Amino acid sequence: MVDNRNTTARNSSGGLGRRRFFALAAGGAAAAAGTLIPASAAQAHGDLTSYPGIWGQRTTDWNTSQLKSYKYRPAFHDQLNGWLRFWFETTEYFEKPIRVGLTAAHDDNMGTAHEQGRAIDLAGLTVTQSSGGTVSVFQANYSVWKDLTGSVLAQFRRNYWATSASLHYHFRSVRTYPMGGRYRDSLHVDNLLSGSNTPAFNSSDKSQIFHVQASCRYIWGKGTTIDGMWNTESRRHAHEVLERIGKGGYIGDSKSHWQAFNRATLRKGYSTEEY
Numbered sequence: 001m002v003d004n005r006n007t008t009a010r011n012s013s014g015g016l017g018r019r020r021f022f023a024l025a026a027g028g029a030a031a032a033a034g035t036l037i038p039a040s041a042a043q044a045h046g047d048l049t050s051y052p053g054i055w056g057q058r059t060t061d062w063n064t065s066q067l068k069s070y071k072y073r074p075a076f077h078d079q080l081n082g083w084l085r086f087w088f089e090t091t092e093y094f095e096k097p098i099r100v101g102l103t104a105a106h107d108d109n110m111g112t113a114h115e116q117g118r119a120i121d122l123a124g125l126t127v128t129q130s131s132g133g134t135v136s137v138f139q140a141n142y143s144v145w146k147d148l149t150g151s152v153l154a155q156f157r158r159n160y161w162a163t164s165a166s167l168h169y170h171f172r173s174v175r176t177y178p179m180g181g182r183y184r185d186s187l188h189v190d191n192l193l194s195g196s197n198t199p200a201f202n203s204s205d206k207s208q209i210f211h212v213q214a215s216c217r218y219i220w221g222k223g224t225t226i227d228g229m230w231n232t233e234s235r236r237h238a239h240e241v242l243e244r245i246g247k248g249g250y251i252g253d254s255k256s257h258w259q260a261f262n263r264a265t266l267r268k269g270y271s272t273e274e275y
Ligand SMILES: [Zn+2]
Pocket: 104, 110, 114, 119, 120, 121, 188, 189
């Protein structure tokens, strides 16, 4: 898990820059020797491994619906295995096989996390029905369902934020649709900040704040304002949720408070438990 401990700061100040330099130097030497080698981004991101799925469940290219293998840093892929297992076992509801729809994983042109194989853009989750058919149980593309109404909209929204909770449980960096831009199309997850550690709530982290506010509002039925600003209302509503689920305290008190909030939000969002 050593390769997982890098923080954003270390990558930008030292490690990545040094590896880039070596990569360029190697390319230069090869060019001088008369061999044409493309600029070696591969050497900048360390060892990547291609996997056909996550936790044994196949990944698909969301845009083509075709099965597809993706490359990851192995330690990050291990964490994704843990996440999907947690999602499956905590909801206690769905049947395998699960299909994990992605729009991106390793990519040398999407910023540091994707370049290093430490990020995915999650587009959707599909499960198997007892009848043998498949059904979508998470849809990340906000524009697909934002104009729906009534109970159908509520269902899409609950599944969205419940799945967000399962990811926030494991990763510090989870970017959801209120963050705007491409996060309205798919949900971005990476471990640049949390590394191999389990995350805690940080009241200055906008994506975590959006998640808490939206979960309080859409899953727990509070009238919470969703503005990405941590305030007394958000703090109180999250506290009320922690009281309701028997944990008590405040969401920033410890990692276990953050985990309890997210675990219960996952279960309530998918109607596993009402609390
Ligand atoms: Zn991404």
